[in-house]
Amino acid sequence: MPSAPAEPDVISASKSAPEADTPSLPGRKNAKDAGRNRSADKVSADRAPADKAPAGKTPVGTGNVLAFPEPPGKRLKRNIMVTLGTVLALVCALLAAAIFSPVLAVGTVSVSGTRLVTTEKVQAALEPLKGKPLPQISDEEVSRLLAPLVQIKSVSTQARPPSGLVVQVLERVPVALVKQGEQYQLVDVDGVVLASPADPAAVALPVIDGGAGTIGKDLFQATAAVLGALPLDVLSKLSNASAQSVDAVELKLVDGQTIIWGNAGEKELKAKVLEALLKVPADPKNPVRVYDVSAPRHPVTR
CATH class of the missing domain: 3.10.20.310 (membrane protein fhac)
Incomplete structure (x- = not known):
């Protein structure tokens, strides 16, 4: 039996041009070499232990601290506080000098x-x-x-x-003379003894006979309160003051006329009404003996 024809041998060949024969652009070879060098340096740096890091540089991952610039607002606030503190200290020093200075x-x-x-x-x-x-x-x-x-x-x-x-x-304003035995004392509306005049007759103030020690504290205070409300020109026309009770204060004028005052209520209004009544010209045919201002809105003279 005839044998099958043998397959022809396949011959393959390739040809690569040597690098020397490959045309290149200027600087291409240098760029390639530089790239290789950078890759090698990076690998070496990645593999290098931390303790082999270049001097003066902190290895990556060992706690780098980045310094950020201080915000302008914070700097301004600090400057203001320092200025205020300085001014305050200066003011305190000046005050201390003024307070304690012998000058x-x-x-x-x-x-x-x-x-x-x-x-x-x-x-x-x-x-x-x-x-x-x-x-x-x-x-x-x-x-x-x-x-x-x-x-x-x-x-x-x-x-x-x-x-x-x-x-x-x-x-204090004296409102009356208080007779204590043979002695007269000048007192104010609170009963405070202000002086003992040598010539009581020369003092144009009413006399309260006995004072608080004789007529009682309440009656004395009621009488003194009435006298304290009177204007000086009316006060100078009084001869004495008395009170049967706190609601029955009476005053006597040097002319012998009587003033029925009543209690110490509405004393300012009563004082104005009495002052107006005393300024009314006297009528010789009908002389006034009593001025009743106990109800100041409806005064009575008789």
């Missing part, structure tokens, strides 16, 4: 408003203030020093740098 120490004390008490007595009572800085002196301290002078009701002070102190005195 502003009291050297002279001027007094005004005194009638019942002498200026010399007030100045003597305020002697402890000499040498004390003006900013440290208050009305309360001056009032405390003048408390023994019962004629003084209140005071106000004013500093006159560098060393002057002005004291304005408000005295």
Whole structure:
């Protein structure tokens, strides 16, 4: 049996041009080499241990800290606080210098408003203030020093740098003379004894016989409250005051006329009505003996 014809041998061949024969653009070879070098460096760096990192550089993953610029608002706020603190410290230093400085120490004390008490007595009572800085002196301290002078009701002070102190005195107002035995005492609306005049007849004020010790505290206060409401020109025309009860206060004029006052209610209105009635010209044919202002809206004369 004839054999099958043998398959012809297949011969394959390839030809690759040598690199030297391959045309290249200028710089292509250098770029390729540079790329290879960078790849090699990257691999080496990735494989290099952390302790082999270049000097002065922190390895990746070991806690890098990024410094961000401070916000402008925060910087401005800090500057403002520093400035305010400096100004406050300066102000405190100036205040301390003013309060404790001997330059502003009291050297002279001027007094005004005194009638019942002498200026010399007030100045003597305020002697402890000499040498004390003006900013440290208050009305309360001056009032405390003048408390023994019962004629003084209140005071106000004013500093006159560098060393002057002005004291304005408000005295109590006397409203009556109180007869205690053979002695007369000048009292105010609160019953405070202000003085013992040497010549009671020269004092144009009504007399309350016996005072609170004789007529009782309530009656005395009711009578004194009525006298305290009267204007000075009416007060000077009174000879005495009395009260059978707190609702029955009576006044006597130096001309012998009687004023029925009643209680101490509406005393300001009663005082105005009485003042107006006393200004009415007298009628010789019908002289007024009694002024009744106990009901001030309907006064009666008879």
